[in-house]
Amino acid sequence: QVQLQESGPGLVKPSETLSLTCTVSGGSISSYYWHWIRQPPGKRLEWIGYIFNTGRTIFNPSLKSRVTISADTSNNQFSLTLNSVTAADTAVYYCARSESPAAASGHWGQGTLVIVSS
Amino acid sequence: EILLTQSPGTLSLSPGERATLSCRASQTIRITYIAWYQQKPGQAPRLVISGASGRAAGIPDRFSASGSGTDFTLTITRLEPEDFAVYYCQQFVSPPQTFGQGTKVEIK
Numbered sequence: 001q002v003q004l005q006e007s008g009p010g011l012v013k014p015s016e017t018l019s020l021t022c023t024v025s026g027g028s029i030s031s032y033y034w035h036w037i038r039q040p041p042g043k044r045l046e047w048i049g050y051i052f053n054t055g056r057t058i059f060n061p062s063l064k065s066r067v068t069i070s071a072d073t074s075n076n077q078f079s080l081t082l083n084s085v086t087a088a089d090t091a092v093y094y095c096a097r098s099e100s101p102a103a104a105s106g107h108w109g110q111g112t113l114v115i116v117s118s
Numbered sequence: 119e120i121l122l123t124q125s126p127g128t129l130s131l132s133p134g135e136r137a138t139l140s141c142r143a144s145q146t147i148r149i150t151y152i153a154w155y156q157q158k159p160g161q162a163p164r165l166v167i168s169g170a171s172g173r174a175a176g177i178p179d180r181f182s183a184s185g186s187g188t189d190f191t192l193t194i195t196r197l198e199p200e201d202f203a204v205y206y207c208q209q210f211v212s213p214p215q216t217f218g219q220g221t222k223v224e225i226k
Binding site: 043044045046047058059060061062094098101102103104105106108109110111 | 119150151153155161162163164165168170171174206208210211213214215216217218219220
């Protein structure tokens with residue numbers, strides 16, 4: 001049974017960089033599609049992007065200029081970095097897995113709240 | 119970007135009643151590319167049903183999805199206490215994937 005777990009700072013200052021890691025157990029990140037999705041307080045879910053083949057990435061155009069997703073196969077992890085954050089980036093961040101780019105995400109991490117504040 | 123609009127915002131029903139949740143897309147999508155998630159407070163979304171794969175593991179058969187074109191529906195035939203939650207639709211026909219704003223199914 002695959003499990004995903006997000007980790008990273010819960011508080012980031014405005015204009016700085018948000019960095020999160022998703023640790024995957026019960027399956028290799030060399031297969032499937034690995035997503036980052038966020039949910040601002042009281043708002044709908046927002047898809048950030050995904051990584052596959054441990055290096056190829058696709059991003060939401062609304063965030064593309066500020067986002068990087070990378071993979072660390074030795075630790076079976078993938079990571080999110082979001083530059084130049086503002087209060088609008090405050091959200092619960094989830095990592096998730098889908099079997100293809102056109103498939104639902106059947107496995108999710110529990111989510112981690114990141115607050116952007118000075 | 120494909121916009122998904124869900125209705126109603128809140129559905130107040132009693133256990134045992136039927137719930138019908140709507141999701142309207144801003145352009146035509148095949149149901150293959152639509153999924154529904156359930157989210158309870160403080161928890162991650164849980165996949166309920168996907169147009170391509172059907173019900174997710176552990177989801178009872180009182181949940182069903184239908185629709186075509188721009189209009190899609192999630193039906194829960196007889197609400198159980200554990201079904202009261204927020205439900206989101208999602209499309210993944212092409213990036214960016216998008217979600218609806220959610221329908222809250224609450225106990226009347």
